[in-house]
Amino acid sequence: MPPPTVPRPATALAWETLLPLGDGPAPLRDRLERAIRDAVQTGVLPAGSALPPSRLLAETLGVSRWVVTETYGQLVAEGFLEAAVGSGTRVPAHAPQVPDAASTARTHTPLRGEYRRPAFDLGPGIPDLRHAPRARWAAAVRHALDTLPDAELMVVDPHGHPLARTAVADYLTRSRRAVASPGDVVVTHGATDGMAAIVAGLRASGHRSILVEDPGWGRLREVAASAGLTPVPVPVDDRGIDVERLVAASDRTGARAALITPAHQFPLGAALSSGRREAIVRWARDVDGVLIEDDYDAEFRYDRRPIAALQGLAPERVALVGSLSKSMAQAFGLGWAVIPEGLRSRVPLADRARPSVLDQVALAGFIGSGDLERHLRAARTRFKRRRGALLAAFERELPDLPLTGIAAGMHAMLELPEGVASRDVRHAASALDVAVSDLARYRATAGRPGALDALVIGYGNLSDALVDEAVARLAAAIRSVPARRGA
Structure with missing residues (x-):
């Protein structure tokens, strides 16, 4: 008599796995991604185990389903998780895990980016990290330490140190043809931080939705949604965001704010055409609206001079957001938002953690010395x-x-x-x-x-x-x- 067939065990379900998101300023998506990486690497989520459906995990964690699907998508794209129609999202059988003997590993939360990136990195959104200006930035920090008066070793202005605000205003006026005085500049931790302050102000002033490019950079959509604004997708083509469809979406939803990338749309790679630039400014004026211009990589144009910032056409309607993340590296943790007084009076900025005074003064020196350019x-x-x-x-x-x-x-x-x-x-x-x-x-x-x-x-x-x-x-x-x- 043949031996009885041993049934194959079903895929292990990991639906009840505790994924601590923690607190802090990092976006929910980053915290969830870090928690899943940690759980896989330490074996809390074993190889081959199935993660909960996005809707269930979103309900369990009390976050939007978008946060979960975006996180799953990123980890699948990197091969850290795998997904197949009909079988959900799971940990690959070859998932790297820390040996069980390492008793401290389960309590170690790896920093984002500790995992090994593939040798051939064609992922978007990352500058050339080999050429980050470490030495010149270190010199700027050293000079700030040596020259900053004792009385200024503290926050002197909630919108940023005067030296940094002046340097940024001068730089943007010169390089991006922005209309910016030092009083219009808010120094931030980066584009995400600037966006968070602006959308919180929009929500406080009565806005309930925001028009966004589709496709577009998901992180800023998440920030808007976290502030209580409903993202309203608007299609993009080879001339940038479709302004006719934006106007139609505004009429349908009542949205009077829009997040756009006019200099270089991400990810389609188009520049907003001149006709559409004029049309979107006209729409903003007609509806008493606000445009958030994400100027993430406008410095890099190779066939001609970079196109001027849209903000220069209507500074009373456009908040210009930028940072060092794409020009240098995210680790520098500095950026800016240009919000003229007339716009700030209608979009009050939320209170926020401020970049260190030392880093702000270093930024001023780095720009003023010509090192940034x-x-x-x-x-x-x-x-x-x-x-x-x-x-x-x-x-x-x-x-x-x-x-x-x-x-x-x-x-x-x-x-x-x-x-x-x-x-x-x-x-x-x-x-x-x-x-x-x-x-x-x-x-x-x-x-x-x-x-x-x-x-x-x-x-x-x-x-x-x-x-x-x-x-x-x-x-x-x-x-x-x-x-x-x-x-």
């Missing part, structure tokens, strides 16, 4: 050269696939062959040690019929020496993925 000139040269090498590599490896986006920033978009799913390409690329993101991650409306399936290719943090190999590996991943029938 020297760094930007060198970065533009590197990125222009790297973008050219990337285009040439794609032309050799995938001549039939269009790589789109204006000659600017640190990313481009690659349209995939018909029927080839970007999710499948991500998995195949991850197996070849290539990190890449896909367009679906940045959509505010998921699963739209006929939506373009594409990859968002970042080249900011990719070594020049690895461009050809990175593209060759990605091309191999794309060729390895069969087209789906009926796609």
Whole structure:
């Protein structure tokens, strides 16, 4: 008599796993991502275990479902989790885990970024970290320490140190043609911090919704939603946000605020056309509205001079937000928002933690000495050269696939062959040690019929020496993925 068949155990469910989000200024999405990474790496979420559906986890944690789906999407894109239709999101069988013998590992929460990034980094949104201006910034901090009067070793202004506000105003007036006096500048921890202060002010002044680009950078949508504003998606095309559809969405929802990236739309890579720039300003004036201009990488234009900030057309209607995150590195933790007095009187800024006075004075010295502009000139040269090498590599490896986006920033978009799913390409690329993101991650409306399936290719943090190999590996991943029938 044959031995009885031992039933295969079902996939372990990890739906009741405690994922402590903690407190602090970091966005919920970052805290959830860190908690999941920690749980996987320490074995709290074992290899092969299934995570709860996004709706259930959102209810359990008391967060929006968007926070969960965005976190899952990011971790799946990196290969840290895996997802399949009908079987949910789970920890891969090969998930890296700390040995059980390491008794202290379960209490260690790794800092975001401690995990190893793939060797061939085509992820967008990261500058060239090898060339962060460490020495010049250290000199600026040292000079601030040596010269700052004792009485100023404390916060003297809730909107920022006068030296930093003056330096930023001068720089933006000169480089971005913004209309900015030192009194209009608020020094922030970065674009997310500036956005948080502005949307809290919008909510306090009666706004209930905000128009956002679709697709667009999800982090700022999350910040708006956390402040109590409902994001209203507006489509984007090769001329930037569709202003006619923005006006229609405003009429339908009553939204009188909009978040836009006019200099270089993320992720489609378009610049807002001149006609649409005028039209969106006209809309803001007609409805007594507010525009938030995310100026995240406007310094990097390679085929011509960078386009001027939209804020210069209507400073009474536009809050200009920027930071050092894309020009230098996120670790510097400094940014700014330009909000003229007439706009601040209608959008009161929320109280917030302030950057250190020492860092603000260092920023003033870094700008005033010309070090920021020297760094930007060198970065533009590197990125222009790297973008050219990337285009040439794609032309050799995938001549039939269009790589789109204006000659600017640190990313481009690659349209995939018909029927080839970007999710499948991500998995195949991850197996070849290539990190890449896909367009679906940045959509505010998921699963739209006929939506373009594409990859968002970042080249900011990719070594020049690895461009050809990175593209060759990605091309191999794309060729390895069969087209789906009926796609």
